[in-house]
Amino acid sequence: MTTVSDFIIQRVKEWGVTRVFGFPGDGIGEFDGALGRAEREGEGLEYIRPTHEEICSLMATAHAKFTGEVGVCIATSSPGAFHMLNGLYDASMDNQPVVAIVGQQGLASLGTFVMQESNLERVFADVACYVQTIVSPDQAQAVIDTAFRTAKLRLAPAVIILPHDIQGMDWHEPAPENWVARSSAASPSTAIVPPESELQKAADIINAGKKVTFLVGAGATGATDEVIEAANLAGAGIITALRGKHVVPSEIPFHTQQLGLLGSLPSLHQAEKCDTIVFLGTNYPYGQFLPKTGQARGIQIDLKPEQLGVRYPNELNLWGDVRATLEALIPLLEPKTDLSWQEGIADEMRGWEREMETQAMLSYPDGGNPRRVIHELNKRLPDGAIVTCDAGTTADWYGAHIRLRRGMLGDMSGRLATMLAAMPYAVAAKFAYSDRPVVCTIGDGGFQMLGMNELITIKKYLSRWKTKTFVIVVMHNDDLTQVSWEMRTEDGNPLWNTAQDVESVDYAGWASLLGFRGVTLTRDEDAGAVFDEAFAFDGVTLIDAHVSKNVPPLPPHITAEFALNTAKALLKGDPSELAVIVDSAEALAAEGVERVKGALHLGGRGRRAARRDGDAGREDD
Template identity: 35%
Template sequence: MPQKAADILVETLIDWGIDTVYGLPGDGINGIMEALRTRQERIRFIQVRHEESAAFMACAHAKWTGRIGCCLSTSGPGGIHLLNGLYDAKLDRAPVLAITGLQYHDLLETFTQQDVDLDKLFQDVSVFNTRVMGAAHMAKATALACRSALARQGVAHLSVPVDVQEEAQEDAARSPRNKPHPLPSTPAEGLLLPRPGDVARAAEILNGASRVAILAGRGALGATAELERCADLLAAPVAKALLGKAVLPDTHPLTTGGIGLYGTFGTHHAMAQCDALLIIGSSFPYVEYYPQPGQARGVQIDRDAQRIGLRHPAEVGLVGDARATLEALNAQLRRKTDRAFLEATQAEARRWRDTLSRAVDEPRQPMHPAVPVRALSERLPADAVVVTDSGHNTGLTARYLDLGPGHAFGVSGLLASMACGLPYAVAAALAFPGRAVFGIVGDGGLAMQLGELATAVRYRLPVKLLVIKNNTFGQIKWEQLLFLGNPEYACDLTPIDFARAAEAIGARGFSVRDPAQLGAALDAMLAVEGPVVLEVEVDPNEPLLPAVVSESYRKNLEKALAQGTAGAEALRAALGRSPAREMLATGGG
């Protein structure tokens, strides 16, 4: 049969190894939908309930697999809806191809229906962005989009007018310089390596320091063994940015856990006392949690030269693949015999875990929000995939859920967007068939994209959602109190019965308030084969605090509580309990 432009598009996607497209049908992409329908044995189309979710899923797919994630939307509002999930991919450097429809090519910018110039709209979010002008343009444009997404680790965008999708290849007018030839369907292979002289300078700095700390992020995920070797040689505690949570097991003796608002006593001690900092694959943005200016010499490893020195001064930037760069660096490091700094940091890390345990062990109603997270942690299968949404639930997961060697973890990183949790979980279940997938989400974020539970039901995905229900935007509330000392305002939520909503959508639903019933409910959730929601009602007053609360935050808290924050007495009581009490104590690290 004669090939149309849409056929060429989908064949090129298949050539580039794209096996899944997330999206919603619409009249602006009818030609593309037909090309997908006739090739559904070779490429699957996952129907979502909102285009924002399609983009989140494509981003998560790219993070999980390392391959191109692909999302598809119709013209106008469909393309607009993609943007939030695409910015998630841009900021976390995930290779994603976004395909959008457009109105008829000769009606564009004439105020026709859904006449949105998506080329201009996508300029900021994309590393490659073009409008396909005809069937003769399609193959090369699509191949370049795929290549750019992979090579530049970002979003590529193709917008295709609805009539161009239907143009037959034999009818396409080809310009004199457009000579058809195939483009290789993979980018050039090869490891990116730093210059040998830079490696030698980095080793000199690290060997000469007496108290080295390491900050590892998502870029270090493929280099666990090399990171472990480096940390051991340098007697360096490893703090983990959120996207790097799975780079070392949470119980590993060399890691201190998270950093920043989700940090620990151990991380605070390491950053406050180190005289050198090695950053590996991280752009953790909150500079107040790094060593003080002038305190620590800096070495940074990153694939992207743009990221070197952004957060902490880097005397040496090693631009290269984390695994290969660490191998080269480790060969020049001398094992430190003085382990006092590491041992002191490990003592603070143990004190942190003991402090957290006291909160979890306290039986009361409503329960501490960490209780269900720790209970799930103790039941995680060895190959579990865990996602979280953005909010108070993120901090609970960062601190109370221990990942092991076989686990994977995902979340919206630099964008920190709410509503990512359920779409990430759907993408994980599709990317890793046979593995258990768990989403730890809040009631605020889940309400934004609850419809995607129907996607999990439609495709019979084993997505298990633990909903931390506190009927408030918990993180936002504590940010209002901490950051400026303002009373909480407009953070309370109208309660939703997520267990009943899950049953209405076609999933299983459970609800727990009494901690004595939590274990049985979690076991029942684990026994369900398909999608399931376990809603756990928790104390809405439990604070989200950094491990060591600064004097300015302490003053802001007191100011906000004194100015009439609703439920101030309950909030004061929560601040007096463990672990908040220890976080507020002076000399906490």
């Protein structure tokens, strides 16, 4: 006898899935039983069970990002399903194909307010491109196939809701009957190429440009050689979105890394001076850093049609796969003979790299330099390394100091920017590439959310990995630092310790308790040796890096608003006022931005003057 659950497991395998991330429960119990039978018979899926359903969905999203395959997560009814929402939103906002299979109470219970019965279709309607409850065995085939096909084509999560009684019903091949769909598990092609006439228009625009810039995102994954070849022909500079770092190797001299608050000054100058900008697989969200309207002719190539032309008034929007489209476009590009634009970009980038090293080598009186930690990590990244970073200031240091060479991978929660994702991302990466070293960089706030739990998952599955080198870098400063700086620089508010303080924990001791190497790093000069030992060790190393919370995550260009809001925050009584002034002045002096340095010091003098005068009202000005 074949049950609906048996059929679904086999069909999921036909879609090329070999690994799923799940957490059990009674609402999905019959399906879990079928997974167990298939495992015992040697015909199952590799079932990875971390410590929380949110981790399951984040792992499925990361699996999709790192492998290009559909990620699959499984959970029980209401509570398990609700827990998965955050990871599914991560997939949705970063355009990743994920299929979630969630349990439900029996069909007769729907709408009757029984235990753990809820309207899951309504719950998932916003996050998923396709949501369907399987209400009969004859429907199962079409729902499974449609979910996978839609996820792959729409680059978004799809959700299959599986009532408990349906899970155990007999399944037979659908017959040719009215209302019964007999569907296909053939995977759809996404190698879409625009018409030749549109390609010629794109070539004409690029060929006419004298200062061409490519802005490359994660949607260009797999098109590394084509991006570089097209840029060489066009004499273009290359900027990568944060999630697109791995697409263009850091050794390309005219690749200026990221743009915006987490970017480089050469990237900002490209955006300010280019006359042509080509968006390749990116929906870069920060329009304030893009060229002014009318400054540059814009072209966008993307598989997400609804995101074409939404960020910049492009002259041409091409719906297509980046690699396939570039392959067709390259023969139409005329090689540039004047490479002064590209060479100037490369020269400025070399200067910026020297500036980043200078920033990394600064010493701070109130703790280690977080830039130094990531700088020393970058210098020692082995070939083929995979690096994940969390939301918060770890993303600043990742953007500023991590340089992914050809063959390396890196990723994060992008548009959602959820905290704690770096840990499940890293673990999912290790499952996908167990022979490669993996590095997770995460703040102590994110690590305390659910990240610490995932050391338990690592302990559980460590023996499965070919090489066990796994490095976790916890940036330990007892503060939700990114939010602290955002309060200052965006709103002019002082740090609020009640909300921002993170309870100090011995993270190295927690790792040691689980049998891993735990290393406490308190001195900048020891960082290099700590990473040398970590990468030489065939096992898990957690580096508890004690760093200053007051090192400013400086944007490449300090605006008057940034300086003014920071000064306002200090005037209002920021509890870290002195340390902020000292540490910010150190960083700004190294960058040579005397105007902002003066503004920060003015903030400190103004507040002290207010105290002397006894004029509390002046502090609110």
